[in-house]
Amino acid sequence: MEEIMFNLEKVEEELAQYKKDSHSEKSQAVPDDLMKKDEEELRIRDIHNQHINDWIKEDDKFIVTIATNKILENLKTDSCVLVVGCAGNGKSSIIRHIALKLRNEDQYEIIPIVLSPGSIFELINRKRKQIFIVDDFCGKVITNALSVEVWFSQIHEILKLILNSGTNDSEGFADVKFLLATGINIYNDSIFKKLQMLMKYVFILSKWPLTEDEKLRIIKKYISPEEEIILSQTLKSDKAYFPLLCKIAENKKADQIIKLFSNLGDFIKQDLVDLKNSNNLKFCTITLCALLNNNFKTEILDEVYESDTEMLAFENVCLECNLGPHKDKVKKKIKEQLENLEDMYVAKTDNYYHFIHGEIYQIAVSVCGQIFLHTFIQFVRSSFIAERFSFQTNMTVNNKHIIIIDNKIAEKKYFDRLMLDLEKGETYSTFHNSQLRSESYRTKFIAYCRMRQQKVCELFKLFNVKSDTVSITCAERDYADYIEFTKQHHFYSHKMRKPLIESTWEGNEDIVQLLLKCDCDINETDRFGRTALFVACLLGKKKIVNVLLDNNANMSLCNEKGQSPLFVASRERYDDIVNTLLHNNADVNQCDVNGDSPFLVACSGSQLSTVKILSRRMPQILQRNNLGQTPLFVASMNGRKFVIRYLLSVLSEYISTPDNEGRSPLFIACMKGHQNVVELLLKRNANVSQSDWNKRSPLFITAAEGYADIVTILIKNKADINQCDEESMTPLSIACDKGRTEIVRILVNSHADINITDLKKRTPLYVACSRGFKDIVKLLHENNASILECNKWGGSPLFAACREGHFDIVKYLVEHGANVFSQDSNGTTPLLVAIENGNTEIGKFLIDSGFDINRSDNYKRTPLHVAAVGGHNDIVNVLLNAGAITNLTDVENQTPLDLARKYSSTDIVNLLSSDN
Known part of the structure; x- marks a missing residue:
């Protein structure tokens, strides 16, 4: 539509x-x-x-x-x-x-x-x-x-x-x-x-x-008091379109209203049929609104038409309604009727008339279309032709708002209309027709095409013309990817102009055969580089694959990503199609732009049967992609245990072959958390300590990702528990950095070096303090981790917690012996660090712990200097109340007041000025 x-x-x-x-x-x-x-x-x-x-x-x-x-x-x-x-x-x-x-x-x-x-x-x-x-x-x-x-x-x-x-x-x-x-x-x-x-x-x-009270108040707006008394116990509809029902109920009698609330569709249908018999002019007006796409413009009554089709549609309806031969009188009658819209289900907006509700429009099309069948076949829009008509033999109980074609003459006119659409370059009504699901419909359509074979072949040849020799609009060229559509009605606006590919997408084998007999280009591509064979393999249309191969479709043509028909059939697990393509000598080594072969992509995501089929035809079974990934690697990355077991039976010597980043199959399985794959690879003697190019071991990456069970398995398989990465971080350090408490406990209990340092001389405890993981800090300390060990700049774990604002950890460290008076290589103290980062609560706690609030660093900066520079009003207040000296100068002879003025801290200037 x-x-x-x-x-x-x-x-x-x-x-x-x-x-x-x-x-x-x-x-x-x-x-x-x-x-x-x-x-x-x-x-x-x-x-x-x-x-x-x-x-x-x-x-x-x-x-x-x-x-x-x-x-x-x-x-x-x-x-x-x-x-x-x-x-x-x-x-x-x-x-x-x-x-x-x-x-x-x-x-x-x-x-x-x-x-x-x-x-x-x-x-x-x-x-x-x-x-x-x-x-x-x-x-x-x-x-x-x-x-x-x-x-x-x-x-x-x-x-x-x-x-x-x-x-x-x-x-x-x-x-x-x-x-x-x-x-x-x-x-x-x-x-x-x-x-x-x-x-x-x-x-x-x-x-x-709507509440019951709200419904009652709405009903009262539309129904007379007399009708309300009769209907008070009847109109308890829970339909979401209750307001619409009330609106239509206006001026209706009680029995009509009851029918309306019982079934809106049946009521409107019967009302329109009755209108046809009682007021032909009014029904004609409604028919025009329905036929003209719910958009009956007033200009039409002044003989201003958008197209010849619109003019012919208007004239045909007027003739079928027997409104008389005189155009002026007919238009005058319709204009007068439109000025009185009461009980017409039609409203006016600006210069056009339309139905008051979409559902009423749908019903009107089906009722009017059935009465004026030939006119609607000829003039209704093409999406309606595709979706709203049905031959009598195709009708089902689920058909809703369908116009029934119940005679041979109408069937021929319907097919003639499809040909007219094709002449205009519209393929939707023909090749995405809802009736194509019926074999009897397809049989009739094919018979019609054979009867008019010369004309049909000429039409189909129009679509074989290359885009560089025919005028195609931007919209036609840039249609969206139809493969992604699950609702067919989106497809009407995508002007593919590729009947063979469209019919393949729909899965209609007999229509594909018809098109091939009409010399449609079997290897034509859509804007994504896909041929009909590619689409058939992608969607698992086995019968169409056979038809296309029997007609010599090119199996080597790839889409814009370099993926071949065999590639997508392998990826999508269509074993029958894979076998058929291989039987027809498809190139099993043809790779996409990423270097992925059909075999590699099958190892990545398909079932074992697909892998076995391809492996029997693979002369280069170890073929790697552009990332250096082997079939075993991608299978490990995606947790394909049974595929891995099969691959190891023929490729066991490549169990530790890394990708371009140095990651082994075991490493990538650990990284992705595939425990069953890890166990299988270790059982087949995979190197438990093989690192990537950043020197990260399988145990290291597992600790980082948080897979506790795999950590335990690796340790049992004698993984080096203290093996470092390129920055000398151990599995314990990275677990502390990521907050993996359970893994930290496993590593500590397995005797990991608890005070080992990285290149920056940070201990695991230091890392946990910096990241704010108190449970880990406590666990490490209880297992004798040093809380005094400093980094390469002399900063202790207390410094790290003060800098990052982790008050609970600061308190814990101080309570367990951390030195609040310590200084790093710059003479910076924990208090200065806390104040510099605006951590008032920590600063106040350290002051209360007895810290000398006037103690300066190597640059003679006191806590008050640092607070003034940072604009930390609250901390300045705390320091002043604790007796901080305001006239001390730094190495540049600046007082805290001088710095407050320099950095435009107005409030602090006022505080320090008043204190002075």
């Missing part, structure tokens, strides 16, 4: 041009130009006012709900809310009501029409408070992929407006709010996830369902 959007693009373009002209420095506008611009601005304002006036009329029947108030609260806090709900549950009414409320109470200007981010940036007025309303955000019935892309391209600018709304800074951000609404089906669409930055503003309406 195609997206139905408000047709205000011309308004947007004109307004954008107006804004551009009005801001141009080169523009020398004359009074006439100014008048035209003013007139244009007034015209836009009139359109907006028309919408707002319509909202005011509708708001008279609006009932404030709990959800409404919650949305308003969120909007005031975040300046943006994206309301998500199913069709008909009142989300549009809610955002309009809130907009009107903000206008009336807080003088916000409402911008009721926002089709794209461009509208926002053109209409924003930084001198006014504004609220922008974006209804049907990124789609009305289904997701509009183009709209998602447009919003995504400017999402950061929009977020900047939201986050800075109302701030009075140099950039002059406006006081703006955004109320968006979209359907739950749009929100759940994978395409919509591109806008994930808006997720924090989402309000799911279903989480705040």
